[in-house]
Amino acid sequence: MDQWPHDISQAAFRKAWPLEGEPLWQRVYDTHRDKMQIKNLHIALPNLERIFTCTFQLANAKGFQAMSLRDLSRATGISMGGLYAYIGSKDDLAAAIEEVLRRTLDDVMSERKVLDLAPVQRLRAIIHGDLYMNDIMHPWYYFCYLEAKGLSREQREAAMQMELKFDARLLQTFEDGVAAGLFASDALALLAANTTAMLQQWYLKRWKFARSGTRVEDYARFVLDTTLRNLGYRPA
Amino acid sequence: MDQWPHDISQAAFRKAWPLEGEPLWQRVYDTHRDKMQIKNLHIALPNLERIFTCTFQLANAKGFQAMSLRDLSRATGISMGGLYAYIGSKDDLAAAIEEVLRRTLDDVMSERKVLDLAPVQRLRAIIHGDLYMNDIMHPWYYFCYLEAKGLSREQREAAMQMELKFDARLLQTFEDGVAAGLFASDALALLAANTTAMLQQWYLKRWKFARSGTRVEDYARFVLDTTLRNLGYRPA
DNA sequence: GTCTATATCTGGATAGAC
């Protein structure tokens, strides 16, 4: 099995998963198409970008509920009436954000190339991949975390299932490592939840990392080292 | 120095810090007195309890912004006009919640008896104390975390300072341990932030702990063990 | 496709009776 080396650089991730610029807004358009009246992509994509970007800024500053569509209209430069050509309703806008992130995350998490790696390398790939995605789509994660209460019951449920699925994927990797005699611990489930929490810190505590000047690669290494240490792993 | 044994049971904590029932509402009354028109304690305390408890329920279900004072009026059984004898405004209610939690947390964190302990015992006391307080005042923490965006700039700043202060207290304990030759690590600050994050999980991911049936004492042990392991501590 | 103007409603807050 030629599982190693596996390129875990941020550059490689960005190349494998285009989650910024036009490909992203195309993705938004695709999942959101039925709610929109605008069919011309050359007009729709830039406006979608303005609408979503400004929503993130405003929701980040005062919360989504407290942000009015008048605020959004002013920030985007699109009139109130104009906005409704792009969204079905205000709630619909929040729902679209959650849906785009969840579908994207689901795609990235299902990547076969990662799932086939040996435990330590797989862990390394999962941690780096998740942090890079966190970093690139930071506003989306942050929004979904803080505004979850405003989403529909189905969407809240789906978000919770997504986190459990992530935990389960880590746990499976840990257990594979235990079976291979690499890891040992009597609290694997709690350790998996802790690794998930460490990763979430990257978008929840961005202010703290900015303060200390920690870069994403540094933090990725810290999370990997810490997780492996907690699993009792000793490099050969 | 008679620093050990130090009682770290939940019962001992509850006895040392009465954070439930009448003492709690008395505390709320004291910090909130100037905004209230009701002076009779026998009437004020039970109504404060109803108002704050229902606010937590409603804010937890749909978010504080989305909760209307009419909702709150219905839930508490107190009329709209009646509510305004207890709060200055809706925003004022949120501010009061943050202020009560922050003052209480500040009291608990400043306890001298804990600060004088040797590093490992101090760490144990900090972790247990914080988790017990998390557990008892769960709705308050959860509210402050998720509704922080709606607070004033000063209050958001104060909440951030509080977290940095908590990190710093952990870091100081770690450094004392390093100086005593007990601990060793090249990422003390990140480890402190991680311990803080682990503790916050107790109120942020309550659904997950409920699912797995993890009790607060079990989790306290896990957090302590994990932190000590990451600090390279080996019991004598 | 985008705008202005407007319908409609909800929510915070207050006045004043009891």
Add this chain to the structure above:
DNA sequence: GTCTATCCAGATATAGAC
């Protein structure tokens, strides 16, 4: 101390001109 009735700002959403 508590309630009812009411005021009014500001929000979502839509209709229809251009």
